[in-house]
Amino acid sequence: MQRANFLKHIAQTSPAPMGLEIAGGEGVYLIDTAGKRYLDLIAGIGVSALGHNHPAVVEAVQRQAGTYMHTLVYGEFVLGPQVELATLLCAHLPASLDNVYFTNSGTEATEGAMKLAKRVTGRAGIVSATYAYHGSTQGAASLMWPKDFTRAFHPLLPGVDHLEFNDDAGLKLITPQTAAVVLETVQAEWGIRRPRKEWLQAVRRRCDEVGALLILDEIQAGMGRTGTLFAFEQYGVVPDILLLAKGFGGGMPLGAFVAGREIMRALTENPVLGHITTFGGHPVSCAAGLATLQTLTRDAELIASVGEKEALFRRLLVHPKIRDIRSAGLWMAVELGDFDEIRRVIARCLERGLITDWFLFNERSLRIAPPLTITHEEIEWACGVLLEAMGD
Structure with missing residues (x-):
């Protein structure tokens, strides 16, 4: 049945x-x-x-569900699970990544980061990589190439260019009209493709030269999967915005985009409530995420x-x-x-x-x-x- x-x-x-x-x-x-x-x-x-x-995650979820669940997750209330998770996360990130916006999923983290980059730079152009996957909503799907999985839903977001992963020639696509370059630190759906360290560093330098933001997607690569808590630690590069989800929630729906406080403040004015969510950062999901991150950072093995x-x-x-x-x-x-x-x-x-x-x-x-x-x-x-x- x-x-x-x-x-x-x-x-x-x-x-x-x-x-x-x-x-x-x-x-x-x-x-x-x-x-x-x-x-x-x-x-x-x-x-x-x-x-x-996992016992730590189950206990955290049960405890939080018995305390309170949905309230008002953004803008007004101070919610302990959110604050504790954001504080611990930022303690394990470079100092320039000190502000967390919680979402329900990786796709929503991508969408929020794209909006933030456009708002901060005042530009519309986005550069992503061929054979990258950043989500299935219309904005995130616009980053996808080839178009086999998106053509049936066109038109999608305009102004997106695609460079070849690990190819220096693609750097010329990053111009003064580019708001952000969105890359997976390690390409997942291509079938696991790691970047050349020199290439990723060259992308970072090119973004700095033209004033574009570098967004690194660690939705699959983060949370210890590649042998460090975050994959970008292995390449001598720090993104302007970091995307997290999947393992971040320990089995509960949770994602985030993380940036510097001054960058993230752009969402607070002109317009106010520049990006809002009903369930992003739900207390039970954040409790699960906190238990997961605590376990990963306490159990070094x-x-x-x-x-x-x-x-x-x-x-x-x-x-x-x-x-x-x-x-x-x-x-x-x-x-x-x-x-x-x-x-x-x-x-x-x-x-x-x-x-x-x-x-x-x-x-x-x-x-x-x-x-x-x-x-x-x-x-x-x-x-x-x-x-x-x-x-x-």
Whole structure:
């Protein structure tokens, strides 16, 4: 009955949904209604950084839900979970990123940051990268190229140019008419593409030269995923605006765009209420986000072990069908032959109790982005299943 009502009443975005009936979650595992356990190698597309039902997050959510939930999240009330999370977050960021605007999602963080950049610079032009994904609302979707996923919804936002990631020639697109350059610190849906350090630093310099703001999207790359709390720490670059979501909420809907106080003040006048939200920064979501960030920063081993776990995956995943493995910490793309092969491996893994997926702009690669809490033994088991599925 549940499956029938799911197909009847829940809006479908693909013709063949996985259709797993989830009854529970525990650590790196999801459990279906028949009691079958699935090791989750995608963590809800990077959301469950601490795994499913992490005790600290569950306790924080329950405590806050029993205290108060929705009030008025922006502009008037001082809400403890918001203030505590923003304070702790800014303590782990460069001094120039000291002001947080909470949203419900990564897409909304992108939208808010684009508005802020236009307001601060008085310009309309935006530059983003090819094969980048920053969200599905109309403004965020305007940053997407190729247009396969957006053409049916045109016209979208005008004035958006696209440079090639890691290509110096694209710097010429950043001009005095550019309000902001929006980049993923590590490209996700391309199938994990890291920037050249020199290139990202050149983008930073070019933004400074023409007065454009640099917006770095760490919606998937943040919260320890790449081996540091934030991926930009590895490249000697500090953005003007930082985008966070997914793992930031510890399983609850939460995003943010973070900037300097003087930049963010532009939303307070001409017009007043320049950007508002009903639920962004909901107290329960912020409580979950606070528990997540506290856990990540108190338990140093969680992030410190990312590199050795990445190396273990790479050491074990050796098979004639694997053409390439690209990784950035506990986040990798395992490239096989074509989409038919990817679908076959995903289906075989699911039968064996392992959840993996593909990428929006790369149908040749398997997505691996497990909870950071995954153990060496669980990695070994998961790799064994992957290799078996490739060999079937």
